[in-house]
Amino acid sequence: MDSLSKTLPTGPPPPTGPPDHTLLTTPTADLTDLPYPSRAIAPSPNPSPSPLTRTFTTSVTYTYHPSSAPRRSLHPAVCLFGGLSTRGNFLVLLVYVDDVILARNNLEDIGNTKLFLANQFKLKDLGQLKYFLGIEVARSQHGISLLQRKYALEILDDAGFLGVKPSRFPVEHNLSLTQFDGKLLDDASAYKRMVGALIYLTITRPDLTYVVHILSQFMDKPRQPYLEAAHKVLKYIKQTPGQGILLPSTGSLQLRAFCDADWAHCKDIRRSITGYCILLGQAPVSWKTKKQTTVSHSSAEAEYRSMATTCCEVTWLKNILKDLGVNHTQPVTLFCDNQAAIHIA
Structure with missing residues (x-):
């Protein structure tokens, strides 16, 4: 993974890419003109992207194999681009305002992508990803620590x-x-x-x-x-100032989810709290704690709502894995400690 920093675009329209993909060059088009379906990466009260993000989107969007169209966010500050080529290579660009993380499973293609971006934007190549928005990235033989x-x-x-x-x-x-x-x-x-x-x-x-x-x-x-x-x-x-998460270099790409609920925890409005953590192999990839939207009449109801919320997140993660070329065919194991909710499900 490499990190880049970009500014407004400069230079001519992008040239034709390598045989395994084609570059879209529609600098005046809006996001709604692009032929790909979109997936929201994070909720936003204002889904309209910033002008800089829109320009970057229309400059670097790739057309890959028809069965794996790239996904991107309509969040005004965050966009995720990704796609799978016909040769099995994948590309992921995570854009946050004017910072970019580039990941690909082919080092030569990473260099070609940087060269292409340099023709469109004023870039500063920061090299291998070590620090991004306050997050430190450390590599070892055991994996990547965040x-x-x-x-x-x-x-x-x-x-x-x-x-x-x-x-x-x-x-x-x-x-x-x-x-x-x-x-x-x-x-x-x-x-x-x-x-x-x-x-x-x-x-x-x-x-x-x-x-x-x-x-x-x-x-x-x-x-x-x-x-x-x-x-x-x-x-x-x-x-524990240096505590973080470890993304192991070994292990399966199987999703496992753990959920729980704290029934009627809030004494002011008696709503329950949903909590879940989802692992990809041994790596935690998603976790959340949130107050439920309605009052549950029993602990089983609260746990069942927690399971439903977790299933929604699991479905979203499976779609992301599919976009990255990970074929997750096995059913996801969902762990819950309430027998009544398990029987209802």
Whole structure:
């Protein structure tokens, strides 16, 4: 994987590509004019892409074998391009504003793709991917590690917690906060800034997802108990600043999903919480904690809703794997600890 940085396009229209693919050159076309189906990578209140993303899209979109059309996001800041050629090679470009990650299973093709992009944009080739948007990438014989150690230490430094006594746990057991607990904070900006930073840290820290979800519910009017719970999280980060996720170099490409639900956890509106984690082989690829949209009348109902949400994410991941040429023919194993919900499913 290589990382690039781009600016507005320069140079003539792209030339004809290698025999295994054709480059589309429609610099004045909108995204809606392109003949490929699209898949949303992330929800957005405004699905309209930025002008720079639109220009990049129409300049680098590839036409591959008809059975594997490229996918891309209509998120205004994030786009994912990918496709499978007739010779079995695949290309993936992840675009975030003006940063690009390029991945391909053929080193020669990576060089050709960089040359093509250089003819269309002012690029700065940053070489092999090591750091991207606060995420550190470390390679070893065991696989690829993704972590945010530098970012975590910056959070601690900003809060003045670099010298604090570490904690072994991010949250107290059975922590339950309500919107009327404790005294309102005189200055809510520090709490909002802290929780916002922690939300971004969950990109590589599944262990923080649950507690950060709890803290983010009180961003409007934070109170003293919420701040104390956030400080507990910072003490835990002080204990494990370099913790991240490992994408092993060996193992199967079989999806496994684990889901759970915390029935009627919220004391204010009595809604349950859905939580899931999905593994590709031994590598965690998707995790989430979210409050359910309706009140469940039983724990079985809450668990069943959690299973349904997890199945939606699994379906999306299977489509992504298909676009990358991974034939996932085996059924996905979904683990749930509620027998009633399993029998209903």
